[in-house]
Amino acid sequence: MNSILIVTDAWKPQINGVVRTLERLAIELRQMGLRVELLTPQSFHSVPMPSYGEIRLSLTLPHLVRDAIEKNNCDFLHVATEGPLGLMARRVAKRDGRAFTTSYHTRFPEYLRARYPVPLSLTYDWLKRFHNSGQGCMVATRTLEEDLRKRGFSNLLRWSRGVDHNRFRPIHSDRLAHLPGPRFLYVGRVAVEKNIEAFLRLSLPGTKVVVGGGPQLDELRKTYPDVVFTGPKEGEELVEYYSGADVFVFPSLTETFGNVLLEAIACGRPVAAFPVMGPIDVIGSSGAGVLKDDLQEAALEALDISREHCREVALQFTWRASAEQFFANAxxxxNPTVPVGSEKAARFGKGLSKVA
Structure with a gap:
């Protein structure tokens, strides 16, 4: 296998873990000698998603998606998302008998229920049909794998994440020096499903800082005038915010992984979070953070964690290992003679990655 086509509805200008993961995956796979093509909303006419303009919904038809897949002429197809492009790519692949994998990035049923009274079982049944139709569904963590397996998902394949240690690193930063300390930081999408108010309501000393954009930003700015809202930040400026903080607070209850957790500890910042999917898998008992049902206690206890130890934990996660794991799954x-998820499958894929 020398070429892979990745179909994704999540793409720029979105700033989130899915987009960052796919961007870095493409870079690593190309460095491994593979040809990687991406089919995104930028390839078609698109419209902003109602109430969330940052997300673009592709306006296209199955035959146009088939033409794009055939034009790219790749050995393998990966359908990364369950949006309009992902649905059409899956439909085309099934009709043409083309092997493909999917990946489960977002706890969409929980996100939807946070906005509308839609039963979880209804949405999970739909997602199960989508993901069970391919040769495998890639999941980021053991906790997510166990949860989906209990819900009837099959052919689950582990695909972890990494962090750019050269970019996200401890630096001297005066970015937040003018604010009273200690400084408690959240980075991520500002939306109801992120449970940000669980952080903003805490009675913490010092200053709370929120970095990110999203549909709830204006509302929260008005409700919490003492909180510093910076809007979205990227590149070296984002690293300055991480490094200028004392604790990274992650209030989300609906994560599948949480790339920002790795970014924070790579910058030497300890994490305070709830003991739920995502933080359990990334931070767990590593000592790089405090996981408690009482988020305020967790945030205060995290102040005493060694910054150097946080960095050491982050160094265990690399994008190259993530890409090799993805390639092994693909x-x-x-090669259907190799059992799904087996050690032989992992060795098979890793071996191919060296000669691709």
């Missing part, structure tokens, strides 16, 4: 899907 390689196994192309």
């Amino acid at each position: 390689s196994q899907a192309c």
Whole structure:
């Protein structure tokens, strides 16, 4: 297998973990010698998603998606999202008998229920049909794998994440020096499903800082005037915010992984979070953070954690290992004689990655 086509509805100008993961995956796979193509909303006419303009919804038809897939002429197809493009790519692949994998990035049922009274079982049944139709569904963590397996998802394949240690690193930063300390930081989408108010309501000393954009930003700015809202930040400026903080507070209850957790500890900042999917898998008992049902206690206790230890934990996660894991899954899907998720599959894919 020398080429992979990744179909994704999540793409720029969105700033989130899915987009960052796919961007870095493409870079690593290309460095491994593979040709990687991406089919995104930028390839079609699109419209902003109602109430969330940052997300673009593709306006296209199945035959146009088939033409794009055939034009790219790749050995393997990965459908990364369940949006309009992902649905059409899945439909085309099934009709043409093309092998493909999917990936489960977002706890969409919980996100939807946070906005509308839609039963979780209804949305999970739909997602199960979508993801069970391919040769494998890639999931980021053991906790997510166990949860989906209990819900009837099959052919689950582990695909972890990494962090750019050269970019996200401890630096001297005066970015937040003018604010009373200690400084408690949240980075991520500002939306109801992120449970940000659980952080903003805490009675903490010092200053709370929120970095990110999203549909709830204006509302929260008005409700919490003492909180510093910076809007979205990227590149070296984002690293300055991480490094200028004392604790990274992650209030989300609906994560599948949480890339920002790795970014924070890579910058030497300890994490305070709830003991739920995502933080359990990334931070767990590593000592790089405090996971408690009482988020305020967790935030205050995290102040005493060694910054150097946080960095050491982050160094265990690399994008190259993530890309090799992805490639092993795709390689196994192309070779049905290798059992799904087996050690042999992992060795098979890793071996191919060296000669691709």
